[in-house]
Amino acid sequence: MPELVTSIRLTSYDVGGPRLAGVREPPAAAPVRPRLLDRVRAVIRARHYSRRTEGAYVAWIRRYILFHDKRHPTDMGAPEITRFLSSLAVEGNVAASTRTRR
Secondary structure: OOOOOOOOEEEEEEOOEEEEEOOOOOOOOOOOOOOHHHHHHHHHHHOOOOHHHHHHHHHHHHHHHHHOOOOOHHHOOHHHHHHHHHHHHHOOOOOHHHHHOO
16 A cells, blocks of 8 residues: 655646645545444334334344354345244244244
8 A cells, every 4th residue: 555645845846836746645435335234223214113123123133143153144045044033933932923924
């Protein structure tokens, strides 16, 4: 990565006036995309859901991610969802109506 020059010095005069030598702008930072749970919160708030609903949704998403060793949900599909729901039914004692609600 090139060093940023912090000092400014004037060089020879040209037709257009003095030139500045050794001046570099810092590289522009790439726009940072909000994290998954922050995007979920933003969508839930845009739909005017309650804070408790937001908290429940975020908690379930976090639980799903942690169950799969912190893999991102976009990297997973139907088999992972089935495995998570089966785990809830067998080990988590979650009612079937909770798992099939749409």
